[in-house]
Amino acid sequence: xxxxxxxxxxxxxxxxxxxxxxxxxxxxxxxxxxxxxxxxxxxxxxxxxxxxxxxxxxxxxxxxxxxxxxxxxxxxxxxxxxxxxxxxxxxxxxxxxxxxxxxxxxxxxxxxxxxxxxxxxxxxxxxxxxxxxxxxxxxxxxxxxxxxxxxxxxxxxxxxxxxxxxxxxxxxxxxxxxxxxxxxxxxxxxxxxxxxxxxxxxxxxxxxxxxxxxxxxxxxxxxxxxxxxxxxxxxxxxxxxxxxxxxxxxxxxxxxxxxxxxxxxxxxxxxxxxxxxxxxxxxxxxxxxxxxxxxxxxxxxxxxxxxxxxxxxxxxxxxxxxx
Numbered sequence: 001x002x003x004x005x006x007x008x009x010x011x012x013x014x015x016x017x018x019x020x021x022x023x024x025x026x027x028x029x030x031x032x033x034x035x036x037x038x039x040x041x042x043x044x045x046x047x048x049x050x051x052x053x054x055x056x057x058x059x060x061x062x063x064x065x066x067x068x069x070x071x072x073x074x075x076x077x078x079x080x081x082x083x084x085x086x087x088x089x090x091x092x093x094x095x096x097x098x099x100x101x102x103x104x105x106x107x108x109x110x111x112x113x114x115x116x117x118x119x120x121x122x123x124x125x126x127x128x129x130x131x132x133x134x135x136x137x138x139x140x141x142x143x144x145x146x147x148x149x150x151x152x153x154x155x156x157x158x159x160x161x162x163x164x165x166x167x168x169x170x171x172x173x174x175x176x177x178x179x180x181x182x183x184x185x186x187x188x189x190x191x192x193x194x195x196x197x198x199x200x201x202x203x204x205x206x207x208x209x210x211x212x213x214x215x216x217x218x219x220x221x222x223x224x225x226x227x228x229x230x231x232x233x234x235x236x237x238x239x240x241x242x243x244x245x246x247x248x249x250x251x252x253x254x255x256x257x258x259x260x261x262x263x264x265x266x267x268x269x270x271x272x273x274x275x276x277x278x279x280x281x282x283x284x285x286x287x288x289x290x291x292x293x294x295x296x297x298x299x300x301x302x303x304x305x306x307x308x309x310x311x312x313x314x315x316x317x318x319x320x321x322x323x
Contacts, residue, residue, distance in 0.1 A: 005083060008144030012080045012087050015139050023090065026136040030091055033102030033133045035065075038109065039279065043271050043309050047317070048264040051255045053116055055310065056166070057109055058242050064108040064158040065101070066192050066235040071154060072096040073199045073227060081141040081219055082212040089219025091140035096226040100143045100151030106133040107155025108162075115163070141219075178251055185243035189236040193299075196232025203227045229290065230298055237299040241306020248311045255314035256323070263322045270320075271313035278304045 031037055038061055046054025077098030081089030095101075107130055114126035134152065137143040143151075173181060208224055216224050249255050257264070278301065286297040317323045 004146045005078070005144065008146060009080055009084045009087060011145055012138055012141060013084075015135075016088055016141065018139070022139055026139040027091070029129070029132040029136040030102060030140060030142075032129060033106045038105070039275060039305075040272070043275065043313070044268055046255075046309060047267050047271055047313060048257060050116075051257055051314075053113075055242065055246055057112055058306075058309070059239065060108050060112055060159065060162050061105065062235050062239045062242065063162060064104055064155055066196065066232070066239075067154060067158055068099060068101045068104050068151070069095075069231045069235070070196055070199050071099055071150075072101070073203050075099070076203065076206060076226070077144075077147060078212055079142055079147075079216075080144055082216050082224075085215050085218065087141045089141045089216065091137070091142040092216070092220035092222065093142055094222055094225045095228065095231075097143050098147045098150055099154045100134065100137050100147040102137050103130075103134040103143075103148045103151025104155035104158070106130045107152045108159045111156065111159050112162075178247065181247045182244050185240050185247065188243065189240035189299075192239060193232050193236040196235070197229060200227050200229045200232070230288075230295065233295045233298045234302050237302030238306045240299075241303040241308075242310045243306075244303075245307040245310025245312070248307075249314055252315065253318075255311075258323055267313070267317045267322050270316065270322075271309070274308050274313055274316070275305060278308055 042054060042058050042061065044054075045057055072095055075098045076096050079089070079093060079097040081087040081092075082097075110126040110129050114122045116122075130152070134148040137148055138145060173184065176184065204227060206227060208226070213224055259267075282301045282304070286294075286301055288294060288298075314323070
């Protein structure tokens with residue numbers, strides 16, 4: 001492991017020495033792998049392009065995000081700027097580094113989009129974006145090369161399993177009653193949370209080396225918190241909101257993308273306002289911390305966001321006669 005870290009430090013430093021002119025484009029490509037970006041793009045797919053594709057990508061993002069957080073806590077890998085004071089931490093993070101969440105998300109989501117379009121340009125675009133997102137994580141000092149490679153492998157694995165299980169699970173799910181479907185959705189979210197909490201419990205007494213914490217403070221005043229349990233409630237709430245919302249809207253006529261582009265654009269604007277109110281607005285109102293009340297409120301917040309994307313916004317569009 002030390003060999004990977006030492007060689008990785010040398011590679012990251014060499015990439016950072018390519019010049020400051022790369023700072024803005026590398027920040028842009030890293031943004032393409034963030035939660036913020038996909039909270040803007042996922043609704044666009046679901047509301048305005050293809051509802052089935054949007055829901056598929058949404059569930060895939062939750063699955064790969066949950067796998068990534070659990071894997072990070074299990075592997076407990078550092079980030080380059082934690083280990084070496086010679087590395088610039090231009091994208092500070094408080095979580096462990098391996099596997100790279102950006103690289104994993106990029107492989108899963110952009111890979112799914114390429115599979116959907118099945119065109120040469122889609123594969124080329126997805127391949128370029130996946131590579132550049134991974135490369136940006138090296139330049140910004142957020143990851144070692146092996147973190148990025150692991151992220152790509154994990155992302156491809158999640159995508160492969162998702163594709164294999166999607167149709168059989170959907171066929172089984174469709175035979176259940178409305179109540180059973182809602183209950184199943186809730187249980188899936190609880191299983192994600194339980195697994196995450198168990199892994200966090202394994203790492204709860206983990207002691208970060210003082211040198212890592214000291215180096216990290218050079219990049220950010222935010223203290224490292226690599227065993228933060230809040231994330232598992234984020235994924236749990238989101239998957240419950242998306243699944244329950246999809247079940248509810250299907251029971252009320254379903255959501256089919258239709259209408260001229262200007263109406264779709266208006267739908268998107270209205271929907272994004274709703275996301276901002278629930279996601280950012282409630283994020284300012286709900287207290288944050290480590291405890292049952294804080295976790296419950298976080299779960300509720302992301303359940304509402306997922307439910308709004310899957311059902312609340314489409315129902316609003318219908319009421320406003322935009323679809």
